[in-house]
Structure formats: C-alpha cells, structure tokens
Amino acid sequence: MSFAAASTPSVSPTSRLALRGDLLDFVAQAEWGELETSALRFQPDHWLLIENGRVQGTQAQAPDAAEGWDLQDFSGRLILPGFIDSHVHCPQLDVIASYGAELLDWLNTYTFPAECRYADPAVAQQGAQRFLDALLAHGTTAAVVFPTVHKVSVEALFAAAEQRGMRLITGKVLMDRNAPPALLDDVQSAERDCLDLISRWHGRGRLAYAVTPRFAPTSTPAQLAMAGALCRADASLFMQTHVAENRDEVRWVAELFPTARSYLDVYERAGLLHPRALLAHGIWLDEADRRALARSGAQLVFCPSSNLFLGSGLFDWPAAHQAGVNISLASDVGGGSSLSMQRNLLDAYKVQALAGRRMTAWSGLYAATRGAAEALGLAQEMGHFGVGTLADVCVWDWAQGPVARARDEVVRGLHERVFAWMCLSDERNLLRSYVSGKIRYSRDEGMKG
Numbered sequence: 048m049s050f051a052a053a054s055t056p057s058v059s060p061t062s063r064l065a066l067r068g069d070l071l072d073f074v075a076q077a078e079w080g081e082l083e084t085s086a087l088r089f090q091p092d093h094w095l096l097i098e099n100g101r102v103q104g105t106q107a108q109a110p111d112a113a114e115g116w117d118l119q120d121f122s123g124r125l126i127l128p129g130f131i132d133s134h135v136h137c138p139q140l141d142v143i144a145s146y147g148a149e150l151l152d153w154l155n156t157y158t159f160p161a162e163c164r165y166a167d168p169a170v171a172q173q174g175a176q177r178f179l180d181a182l183l184a185h186g187t188t189a190a191v192v193f194p195t196v197h198k199v200s201v202e203a204l205f206a207a208a209e210q211r212g213m214r215l216i217t218g219k220v221l222m223d224r225n226a227p228p229a230l231l232d233d234v235q236s237a238e239r240d241c242l243d244l245i246s247r248w249h250g251r252g253r254l255a256y257a258v259t260p261r262f263a264p265t266s267t268p269a270q271l272a273m274a275g276a277l278c279r280a281d282a283s284l285f286m287q288t289h290v291a292e293n294r295d296e297v298r299w300v301a302e303l304f305p306t307a308r309s310y311l312d313v314y315e316r317a318g319l320l321h322p323r324a325l326l327a328h329g330i331w332l333d334e335a336d337r338r339a340l341a342r343s344g345a346q347l348v349f350c351p352s353s354n355l356f357l358g359s360g361l362f363d364w365p366a367a368h369q370a371g372v373n374i375s376l377a378s379d380v381g382g383g384s385s386l387s388m389q390r391n392l393l394d395a396y397k398v399q400a401l402a403g404r405r406m407t408a409w410s411g412l413y414a415a416t417r418g419a420a421e422a423l424g425l426a427q428e429m430g431h432f433g434v435g436t437l438a439d440v441c442v443w444d445w446a447q448g449p450v451a452r453a454r455d456e457v458v459r460g461l462h463e464r465v466f467a468w469m470c471l472s473d474e475r476n477l478l479r480s481y482v483s484g485k486i487r488y489s490r491d492e493g494m495k496g
C-alpha cells in the first residue's frame with residue numbers, strides 16, 4: 048500500500064467581522080420602572096467582534112486588520128441585537144391597515160379571505176419571502192409566526208427562513224370549526240400534517256415547530272386534545288395561540304366551553320400550557336389565570352399596536368410581571384399596524400400610560416430582545432451580545448429627520464436618549480441587519496441574498 052502526500056483536511060477560512068458603534072444590550076431583566084439599572088450593558092464607541100457568525104467579544108480598541116478582521120465603522124450609530132417578534136401573521140401583510148372592525152368581524156371580513164389564498168403554493172412561497180424580507184428591513188431577525196392552515200404555507204416559511212439563516216418558529220394553523228370551509232382541517236388530517244412537518248423541519252438549523260391552534264373558538268375539544276398530546280409527546284415543541292384578546296371573544300369561549308373555569312383554562316385542560324408555550328394578548332385574564340401561566344412557565348405576548356388598532360383593551364403588564372409570567376413583545380401584524388418594533392414599543396408605552404403606568408425603554412427593549420430569547424429558552428443563541436451567541440445584529444441611526452435630530456442633541460442621560468429614540472424612530476432609521484454575521488438587509492443596497 049502506498050500513500051500519497053498527506054492530505055490536510057479542508058478547513059474553511061475563519062471569517063472575522065468587527066462592527067464599531069454604540070453597543071447596547073441587556074445582561075438581565077431591568078426592574079419595572081427602574082431608570083438606572085445594572086441590567087443594561089451600554090458600551091459607547093466599541094467594537095463588536097464576530098467570528099464565523101458568532102459574537103466573540105467587545106472591545107474599545109479596533110482589532111488588527113492584518114489578522115483578517117473586516118472592519119465596518121458605524122461610529123455615532125446605535126448597535127442593538129436584532130429584534131425578536133414573538134407573534135406575527137405572515138399572510139396578514141395583505142390586510143394590514145384594514146378599516147373598521149373588532150377581532151371577530153376582522154377575522155371574517157379581512158383575515159380569512161386573505162388566508163384562503165395561501166392554499167396556492169406559489170402565493171405561499173412569494174408571501175413567505177416578501178414577509179421575511181420585510182421583517183429584516185424592520186430590524187427583526189427572528190420571529191414566531193402564524194402561517195395558515197395549509198401545509199404549503201408552513202413549508203414556504205421554513206424554506207425561506209432557512210435561506211436567510213433566520214431563527215423561525217412556526218407551525219400549521221389548526222382550525223376544524225367556525226371558519227370558512229376552505230380553511231378547515233380535521234383532527235386526523237391535521238395530526239398527520241403536523242407529524243410530517245415536525246419530522247422534516249423541527250430542529251433543522253434554526254427552525255423549530257410550534258403546535259398552532261389558532262384560538263379556542265376555531266378548534267373542537269378533540270382537536271385541542273390532539274394538540275396537547277403532540278406537546279406531551281415531544282417537550283422540545285413550541286405551542287402558539289391567542290388568549291383573552293377581546294371581550295366578545297371571551298364570552299364566545301365561555302359558551303363553547305361551559306365547563307371551563309376561564310378562557311385560559313380551556314388550554315390548560317388540553318395540556319397546552321408549558322414552558323415553550325406562547326399566548327398572544329392575555330388582556331382579559333384574572334389572577335388565577337396569571338398564576339396558572341406562571342406555574343406552567345408559558346409566556347404572554349403583548350401586542351400593543353394590535354390591541355389599540357382593534358380596540359381590544361389595555362394589557363396589564365405589571366400584574367403579569369408581578370405574578371411571575373414571562374412577557375415578550377410582538378407586532379401581531381395584520382391586527383397590528385406596523386412591523387416596526389419601535390412603533391410597537393411606543394404603543395406599548397401608550398397602552399401602559401392609558402392605565403396610569405409607565406414603561407421604561409429598558410423594560411420595552413428587553414422584552415423585544417433578550418427577554419423574548421430567555422422566554423423561548425434560546426438565550427444561548429440570540430437576543431444579546433454574549434460571547435458565543437449568533438450575531439443577529441442591527442445598526443440604527445440615533446436620529447432621522449429634523450425633529451428627531453434636534454431632540455437627540457438636547458437629551459440628558461442615557462435613558463432619555465434611548466427613550467426618545469424608541470418613540471421617534473422606525474424602520475427608516477435602520478442601516479443594516481445581520482443574521483449570524485451575514486448582511487441580510489442594507490439600506491443602501493436593499494436585500495442581500
């Protein structure tokens with residue numbers, strides 16, 4: 048036997064990227080109402096070092112370009128972890144900003160007709176790509192998403208997220224009653240579709256499956272039981288649904304499930320409350336509901352622009368926080384009126400203000416970044432600039448336009464500056480979105496493939 052020259056294993060070259068700017072992230076959760084907090088990590092004019100798509104550290108000095116660092120200088124700009132939108136509907140981009148309805152009318156008039164179109168694979172594919180590119184162009188690099196009841200709509204979203212390297216959690220919407228026939232499944236076919244999608248997509252790269260009953264009124268008790276059984280069989284699955292958004296909806300659930308103690312109790316009895324469960328809205332809950340949520344480790348998802356737009360009600364953030372419930376923040380487009388997390392943060396502030404409470408910029412930004420990642424059990428992967436996390440990073444202008452610029456010039460202190468940024472900025476302030484260290488949106492050049 049003879050040997051040729053020893054072959055060296057092929058090693059892909061190390062990619063090194065360093066971003067300079069004002070780095071802001073969280074190491075912990077700020078207390079409600081606290082303006083000065085050690086939970087915040089602000090590193091003005093620092094370099095964020097990224098190696099092979101992961102954060103390697105931060106430092107004040109520029110790294111040595113001779114060691115292969117690609118130096119990108121954004122000094123004078125704000126660098127944040129990418130936002131995580133914990134509840135948003137892909138097919139509803141087509142009905143964002145629709146006039147004059149509350150939840151139940153709104154579903155029948157606008158949402159269900161838009162969702163029917165997603166039975167067509169071409170519509171689902173184009174819709175998924177347009178939707179994820181829109182998220183990236185708003186500084187959102189990870190999301191928990193409702194597609195439609197159609198299997199193809201889930202496939203399209205997973206495939207489009209995989210192409211972009213994004214963390215995406217989604218799953219086929221379950222609906223076997225109280226919706227147009229074109230949007231109905233049944234218990235057996237829904238279970239088959241879920242199992243097939245789980246086996247092919249769950250845990251593949253940054254993709255994960257969420258068991259997705261739309262809400263209690265559109266699933267029979269048998270279908271909710273099937274959804275609970277899926278969750279019990281595999282504790283790594285997520286679950287997403289809606290709860291207690293609107294008073295008419297709450298009354299309807301009480302009629303449909305007369306033996307349940309409350310709306311939330313319908314889900315608890317079906318085995319759908321667990322640490323990987325996300326429940327959107329949670330406006331009309333009581334103390335027993337909040338205790339059940341805290342006990343289970345499930346998270347509530349506050350959707351402020353949607354709650355205002357549909358006139359649903361004012362979410363009681365401090366009550367949920369005090370009960371020990373995890374809270375994240377979301378756009379809920381198309382009930383929500385913008386994919387911009389800053390606009391949703393501003394609406395979150397207004398919702399709390401209407402109820403006589405004050406949300407700091409820290410509470411809001413934490414819920415949209417590290418808090419969401421913690422609640423999803425994914426804080427080792429994203430939501431902050433800790434060493435080893437994937438570099439999902441966005442670069443923002445501190446101010447755009449004469450009003451914001453003038454305001455930014457007179458701010459005193461960090462909270463005042465970041466709060467003004469939160470209120471006055473939106474997607475037009477976004478310069479770059481990186482996903483795992485790769486540019487996926489650039490204001491000057493549009494989307495990156």
Ligand SMILES: [Zn+2]
Pocket residue numbers: 134135136289327379382
């Ligand atoms: Zn929703």
